[in-house]
Amino acid sequence: MNDYLVRGMSMDGFVKVVAIRSTQTVQRAVQIHGTTPNATAAFGRALTACSMMGNMQKVENGSMTLQVRGGGPIGTITCVSDAHGNVRGVVTEPKVPLVEKYPGKLDVGATVGTDGTLTVIRDLQMKEPYIGSVPLVSGEIGDDVTAYFAQSEQTPTACALGVLVDRDCSVKVAGGYLLQLLPGAPEETIDALERGIKRAGAVTAMLDAGLTPEDILGQVCGELGVVFMETAEVAYKCYCDRDRVTAALISLGREELGQIAADGKPFPVECQFCDTVYTFTPEDVQEILKKI
Numbered sequence: 001m002n003d004y005l006v007r008g009m010s011m012d013g014f015v016k017v018v019a020i021r022s023t024q025t026v027q028r029a030v031q032i033h034g035t036t037p038n039a040t041a042a043f044g045r046a047l048t049a050c051s052m053m054g055n056m057q058k059v060e061n062g063s064m065t066l067q068v069r070g071g072g073p074i075g076t077i078t079c080v081s082d083a084h085g086n087v088r089g090v091v092t093e094p095k096v097p098l099v100e101k102y103p104g105k106l107d108v109g110a111t112v113g114t115d116g117t118l119t120v121i122r123d124l125q126m127k128e129p130y131i132g133s134v135p136l137v138s139g140e141i142g143d144d145v146t147a148y149f150a151q152s153e154q155t156p157t158a159c160a161l162g163v164l165v166d167r168d169c170s171v172k173v174a175g176g177y178l179l180q181l182l183p184g185a186p187e188e189t190i191d192a193l194e195r196g197i198k199r200a201g202a203v204t205a206m207l208d209a210g211l212t213p214e215d216i217l218g219q220v221c222g223e224l225g226v227v228f229m230e231t232a233e234v235a236y237k238c239y240c241d242r243d244r245v246t247a248a249l250i251s252l253g254r255e256e257l258g259q260i261a262a263d264g265k266p267f268p269v270e271c272q273f274c275d276t277v278y279t280f281t282p283e284d285v286q287e288i289l290k291k292i
Helices: 023-033 037-057 108-112 142-152 187-200 203-208 213-224 242-250 254-263 282-291
Strands: 004-010 015-021 063-069 076-082 087-091 100-102 117-123 130-135 157-165 171-181 226-233 267-270 277-280
Touching (some): 023 037, 037 063, 037 076, 037 087, 037 108, 037 157, 130 142, 171 213, 187 213, 203 213, 213 226, 242 267
Antiparallel strands (some): 004 015, 004 226, 015 171, 076 087, 157 171
């Protein structure tokens, strides 16, 4: 079954909710980047959060970039989502060593680190993008997204993310949810939400038990109830093409392009977000030189 997310609202109208199953999306990222289990868990959580946050913008042709830089062995995690929730991403170091909190539990916080920031760049198709950045809280990604919304956008938020890596290093399940209180939410709503979050437990356990995103929101919202407003299929999706790669080559300048052409060999360019390789012959590079 394809990955998808659902958006909705609590029946009292005071909580915006979104939940996602991102198993195939994260598995595709593993195939492209060759991540080891700890990197898979950290990268997968970031991709999952980015998908939900990108979909929440609802700005046609807009995009959202989530960047996590914590000083840990994985380096920098960069994820980009379109307005629908399709994502792509890259990590500095995909082959990080195995670190566990206890047997069977990957230590994502140690992989990401806490000496750094979580940065969100929102391209809302205006003159300048909106950029918000907050110090990392735990490196677990979910806590850090929660802190970002509270500090940078003054929106009380609860974000839970999970990636369960199987024994063969594939992604068994991945997903998460994001809840946001609207202005004027009464104490009864907040209390009910806290009870629901506690009762629901870990995201990976729910997904592994076969719960859908709708089921997860039903568990978390509990007595508040949920009205579902949108369902959207999402995937790992890169928008690279030969024209964009050509534009990147032009930015190298005449001198460097001249050296590439003079070398007389095919020049491969691999997209950093996906596994597509664009090969330019010396003749292709000469044509680019003529254009500039």
